Amino acid sequence: MSQLNDVAGRVEAVTPEEIPAEMASPTSTPLPTLKVALLGCGVVGSAVATMLVRNGDDLASRVGARLELIGIAVRRPERPRPDVPVDPSLFTADADTLVRSADVVIEVIGGIDPARELILTAMKHGASVVTANKALLAEDGPTLYAAAAENNVDLYYEAAVAGAIPIVRPMRESLVGDDVQRVLGIVNGTTNFVLDKMDSTGAGFAETVEQAQALGYAEADPTADVEGFDAAAKAAILASLAFHTRVSIDQVHREGITEVSAADIQAAREMDAVVKLLAICELVRDDSGAPSAVSVRVHPAMIARSHPLASVRDAYNAVFVEASAAGELMFYGKGAGGEPTSSAVLGDVVAVARHRLAGGHGPAESAYADLPVAAMGQATTRYHISLAVADRPGVLAQVASAFAEHGVSIETVRQRVLGEGDESRASLVIVTHHATDSALAATVDALTGLDTVDAVVSWMRVEGA
């Protein structure tokens, strides 16, 4: 043993850049070797490759086996990649061949094709798969889960939701003995950065997005983020985990933040709240208290400044979970970026590698509850409505009647008179108790039709009460 340790000591003294870990493995330890294939070498892929090589010895000690990087599939293998400390011959354009000879396949290409086919091929040939592909999981997860079960391999995807934050594993393992009632997630860093800056500067949406683009927090085409598509994919994955029910992205009600105005942010400030883009997953219960459906939606919402989610600043992510026994939990951290995402990827790689050695595998898809996804109109929450009205006796009574007729109960009203005399106007800010989205929509329609109401200036959902 002492001789082996001496050899290991000498090998470790060589910098990782000079000798890739996988070349050092035959002499440095007597551990077995697992073959790892990496698909994609963008921001996340290159961070994963770097950590696999640099931390090779630690990873080997933690897994109980050397992780040998056998290839990195990229579109242009000949392109120089000086930042990735691996033998250039590892790059290949032939992903299909690569995945057939691996024990563990890491997929960080993203998108639906060719990622889906490569993952399915990998599993068919006996590899466990680690992926960060939220879009694919949210669109066609069940196909992948079924293939994992059929081939008796692991499919792990911690990096697909909220980057570095451990949330998939806590949801599918730590909380599996409990009943999750609600998940409120800030799962998109770009939109949180934009809304946070709008709150701190008072600026509007368009100029704040430009600032975010200049700082690298928003892409040149920010649609996937600001329209909520990215958050909707994550909401689908979180809801599936939380409620043991299949939810796909097309079942997620989605509204982005492009309509959020500086006035909305100001209105939130006035009620000591902030505006956040939330991914919301809720269990709907029938009159007996039994779960009857799930509500899954992404939209901007006001949330009280005293709520733990309100203090999530900049591009940070956080997922707030309410469970029957655990109560309130929150998971906070970086939701994107090469290194944070690769932290999550490598945690999964170690987990599935341990399973290869010890036998068995991690939890498979759990969809036994098989609850329907409720229509958005059935979702219940509170609402903030801002009205421009005439300032004369009876207006509030008329407005209050419109709410009452649609079964929407008012929690608070704040009236502010603007101007004087017969023509003076007033603003009414109303916050409701819980009501269904359809009841609120019908109320807004009715308010719009009242001759004393000049305009429904804005309305926004209020969450986290």
Add this chain to the structure above:
Amino acid sequence: MSQLNDVAGRVEAVTPEEIPAEMASPTSTPLPTLKVALLGCGVVGSAVATMLVRNGDDLASRVGARLELIGIAVRRPERPRPDVPVDPSLFTADADTLVRSADVVIEVIGGIDPARELILTAMKHGASVVTANKALLAEDGPTLYAAAAENNVDLYYEAAVAGAIPIVRPMRESLVGDDVQRVLGIVNGTTNFVLDKMDSTGAGFAETVEQAQALGYAEADPTADVEGFDAAAKAAILASLAFHTRVSIDQVHREGITEVSAADIQAAREMDAVVKLLAICELVRDDSGAPSAVSVRVHPAMIARSHPLASVRDAYNAVFVEASAAGELMFYGKGAGGEPTSSAVLGDVVAVARHRLAGGHGPAESAYADLPVAAMGQATTRYHISLAVADRPGVLAQVASAFAEHGVSIETVRQRVLGEGDESRASLVIVTHHATDSALAATVDALTGLDTVDAVVSWMRVEGA
């Protein structure tokens, strides 16, 4: 299948109170059965028993097997326990016999003996063990980990640290591909409640503890909490997980909150900080950047109000983790109580039960890094020192020299004159840059000896910068 489902439907329609789940299991599903033994039926144990029975069908679906509660070991089995919805014949005083016939043993007795012997007997007879016993793990964890490895069973203990908050699993699984640099934990709800109330009311320690006792947040004898013993046990467990190194409770430097005064809280307020009792686990690196030791300590510290830990109010817990790739993460939730703790216990029960079915087991102890535990004097942090001094020229220079002579660099000084004339005094508040604890102690000694210094009024560590 449809007939089976019909039968299942009828059985499920009966309320759990009327038929314990384990009695219903033979007819309700064709699933296999795993035998679960519960040791202890106090606040946590009765919550665990209740959830096992009430959620029996869901747990069965999630595990893929019925969890049959075969017995509950208590000191007085004849005592009526109307709140625990199980057949009274399940209670037994013979824990030793009970653990020998179980597949999964849940230990929530607490303390060292007889918990240790029962866990070892259980594992020797092939049972996986789920425990909430922080004291035992922090005192003699390696004995238990070795027994788990030898008998090829699981030893899970999510509930031992920070109650309902998933932190053990994230540390030993999610972050296992990353390198943890630092853990700052608010892991004791009683002390957080006391310090938070002292901050919001301005009251002193003694009266706030009395208030906490009246509200049920502190025990009649609050020693284990306020002297930091509870937090020290959790720090030992967290450090072991974070740094792949064995750390026992007697290696943890421990200071409680009994010396924290209203003046200290006020001093923190003046620098926009709060005082928290922190469990701190840090990786110490040598000049080359390689890990050379671990620092593990529990003490009160000031932390900036802008730090995520500062907003942890009341009796909530939170664990803040800094990792090389993941960056900053925080896990927040309820750290104690029957239901929150039982959420963590049952998550572990499902995990180890799945392993019984699928083969394999979860991660074992990882202690390969085997780093030494640094003496407290080598710990480095920042410090807040409050001095009463004479108000005359040259005092600050003399004080500054005392810091410089011991290699402690000053970040800020705030001087306030008290009174007028030759006899007037001043207060000096100094915040240092990072320095070792021994250098700070030597500085304080030197300051005490200066004739211009009336007194070192107080000093406290400043963390989280």
